[in-house]
Amino acid sequence: MTPEGRKWAGKYQIDDLKIKKPWHWDKKWRVLIFDIKEKQRSKREALRGKLKELGFYQIQKSVWVCPYEFKKEIAILRSFFGLTSDEMTIMEVNSIENDQKIKSFFKIK
Known part of the structure; x- marks a missing residue:
């Protein structure tokens, strides 16, 4: 497949992403x-637009959160945008200070 073909295939793949x-x-x-x-x-x-579309909650301009597993989907985005793990980091944490607004956004308790 040509580089242009790979780019189009990747675009269709990220358009279909769901968490x-x-x-x-x-x-x-x-x-x-x-x-x-x-x-x-x-x-x-x-990337910000895609994260919003996927339903992530924006804490700061470059800090986004989701209560659900998303490693596979982020690997696809990382590949599509040509980003490294130095440019995009995933953390799994047990708590976020003052998370009531985030829980409300995701409709979880």
Whole structure:
């Protein structure tokens, strides 16, 4: 497949991404942090748009959270946008200070 073909195939793949919502929340937060250079602003904005579309909650401009497992989906996004683990980091945490607003956003208790 040509590089252009791979790009189009990747675009269709990220357009179909969805984060699966389990029946029961495991009480863990998945936090995504990214640091994309200013000269790649369009890539950064496109990533933010996709995270919003996937249902992530934005804590800060480059800090997003989701209560559900998303490693596979982020691996696809990381590949599509050509990002490294130095530019995009995933954390799994047991608590986030003042998480009431986040829980309300996701409709979880």
